[in-house]
Amino acid sequence: MSEAQVDQRRKDGTLRHLLTLEHLSRAEIERLLNKAQSFVRPLGAPPPTSNTLAGVTVANLFTEPSTRTRVSFELAAKRLGADVVNLEVQLSSRVKGESMLDTVYTLQSLHVDVMVIRDAEAGVPALVAGNVAPHVSVLSAGEAHVSHPTQGLLDALTVRQHKKRFEGLAIAIVGDIRHSRVARSSFHAFRTLGVADLRIVAPAVLMPEEPEFEGCSRHTSLAAGLKDVDVVMMLRIQKERMGQADLPDADRYFVQYGLTPERLSLARPDAIVMHPQPMNRGIEIASDVADGRQSVIRDQVRNGVAVRMAVLADVIGSRSSAT
Amino acid sequence: MSEAQVDQRRKDGTLRHLLTLEHLSRAEIERLLNKAQSFVRPLGAPPPTSNTLAGVTVANLFTEPSTRTRVSFELAAKRLGADVVNLEVQLSSRVKGESMLDTVYTLQSLHVDVMVIRDAEAGVPALVAGNVAPHVSVLSAGEAHVSHPTQGLLDALTVRQHKKRFEGLAIAIVGDIRHSRVARSSFHAFRTLGVADLRIVAPAVLMPEEPEFEGCSRHTSLAAGLKDVDVVMMLRIQKERMGQADLPDADRYFVQYGLTPERLSLARPDAIVMHPQPMNRGIEIASDVADGRQSVIRDQVRNGVAVRMAVLADVIGSRSSAT
């Protein structure tokens, strides 16, 4: 089995896998955002449906199947006419290496076209992508702390809907940056799309090592980090980390890093508030803010299914010519 | 979030949610029964299918997904052309209140149109219904001890098929009335439909407090309760309650309250026997009766999927004009 770095593109340059946003060009990301935007409908309107993926089979390989992200991918695939199967599997190279790939080969032999992989250990999605047949695409639905590319795309789409541009924006990502795949993927999206003033805000122990998040300003003070930003992106803090390793407990975390209406007033008056969910209300974000006028958190969810439709349609739609 | 009592109807009077049968009119219940009857097919005939719910998404939110009721709702939705997703979630206001609603808002943002909720604690289905967007419907698939409206409807439909009327009927509900959502919903259906002689039969400790089941005669003697009834509706007894709290153990329960052929002979000769399942054979019902000539238990199951199709078609079909 090959463990080499996987190119997400086919030889003709079309997108085959989506494992990370790190090496996508601005044009590629914008193409996906445009396609996703075409799938967005207002709340209450029927979602778009089509037969674009008729005859295509999508397998969701999730460690824990009852997640919002699984449902989002499942509905995205079904609304494009695909057959969907859900499997609860733990893909890990550590324990069983080749037998993990046997599972993958089995799905491939069952004519599965797209494997959506969640919560595999770091490197596993690339390992799978490097070993499947040419017609199979692998989509990451969240890889360890490394990447969560569809989340990065939906965050970018949400910003674009509200701010109409990326240049000239100031965006603060706040919370456990160090362990966050969401922060990494959103950072890659924002940077590639031309956001100049990108900030990460975290207690020292949750700050990533340099040179990760290159070009971001780093703040341990929330007040400094939020000053005049256009977008505040809060992250979920893992309660298990609370009170350990120099990290304040939940109450003190909220005092220092929780997003309250007062703190939000340091940002621009038209700043939007984002959160990947699930939220710890009263820990990283006050309910007044989560449910407030500036919150676009539910837009993010709606955009999530649109982004997943776009990615599915893109990798499958560009397949026929290339393989 | 609003905790006010939820009106199940839209402003134009059409049915939006189904959480309880308690406040439905006779005309409303009969409309649902008529629609359900149109979906009934004999065993062995293909079930009716249509595209009534094409483009509609139904989410089953069940604490425990492997239940007959989940399969019944899933098949009802699929046969009407809906997309269905199953989630294993515990909806509880006690532990996490607003974060429960975040789950609900997420599903709503994913363009879920109907949320089918099972085994939430009392009050949760109404709390959800009171907070979702106007185009979303909430259907209870069993709420604590409070209500199980589609079961009440299928019981009424089963009685109507066999007895052709409700007036003049005598119906006995037998077993753990106190803790039974089935008993409550069937009671509401039967009373609203005009059943005059409604009886509840239970040991004293399983009898509900007054004034619940108003208008029912109460019997601790099974013989008295069954005398000349047209319908015997047995309930499942929770084995965990056996031998506790003044309740006889399983053997003694069967002696006192088990439905045997001899006891059934106290009812009218053409009386029908119902049970919501799963049955404890040999505890609340003898196998001779469960599988006997007068049993209509399998009809209940068949009617269940028809009732769920009717309710889904009704709440969605009346939506377009109203929202």
Next chain:
Amino acid sequence: MSEAQVDQRRKDGTLRHLLTLEHLSRAEIERLLNKAQSFVRPLGAPPPTSNTLAGVTVANLFTEPSTRTRVSFELAAKRLGADVVNLEVQLSSRVKGESMLDTVYTLQSLHVDVMVIRDAEAGVPALVAGNVAPHVSVLSAGEAHVSHPTQGLLDALTVRQHKKRFEGLAIAIVGDIRHSRVARSSFHAFRTLGVADLRIVAPAVLMPEEPEFEGCSRHTSLAAGLKDVDVVMMLRIQKERMGQADLPDADRYFVQYGLTPERLSLARPDAIVMHPQPMNRGIEIASDVADGRQSVIRDQVRNGVAVRMAVLADVIGSRSSAT
């Protein structure tokens, strides 16, 4: 309830259930193989889809739902246009007898047409088949150590694709024959199809009692068993059995019974290697062989979904005239 031996055929001779290959004729097996072959597509080509099973409902009743076999049956049914529901249930006659049948009757009343049963204790699939209504078919997806008929068919199909014939072939089945439903079903298929030289190879403690596998030669030496065979069919060894009951531990098992390239060279140069998966690489089979030129293991998986489509189409397609 009837516990009598179940005839898998309808009165008109068409196939209604598939519980075992034991009593099928060569013509019946060949008809299923021909139909399955028509559903085979090369890797990368879209799988065949049709509306053959439109309006038909298939229920997968699996003890453990996350298995390759469940996904294979699910995709087979969906690609023929059926509605599919998955249930995680333990069907056991020992504990609850009639209440197991109540579950079955419930599914039948929900208009389930095909019940696919996995991992029930021995005899349960036949018990279910003996009690369902005439229009319902029961398919075994693996019954204790007794039988796994679709695996037997896919093994036969794989041999036929590569060897073009059954007469004159030498086939060795190697491993834990005693506890293997795969070995039993493949043995029945191969014998009925006319394979003359059938061999079973196992340590003495894993050898089945006589007169099972009648007509097979028995070998405790792997070298003798493999000599000049056309097909080597390896079985999965349960690691739990290792080191117990006179069975060698994993390392010694590999030394004595593991299929290495050297051992494989004892077979014919064009011999094919099969394995039902999941494989214990390094225990019963070396990775060099599993991934080698002679391995047809992935063909088996691809043939599996084709065989399941064939069986579903056969039992349902022949139903209308017969019931």
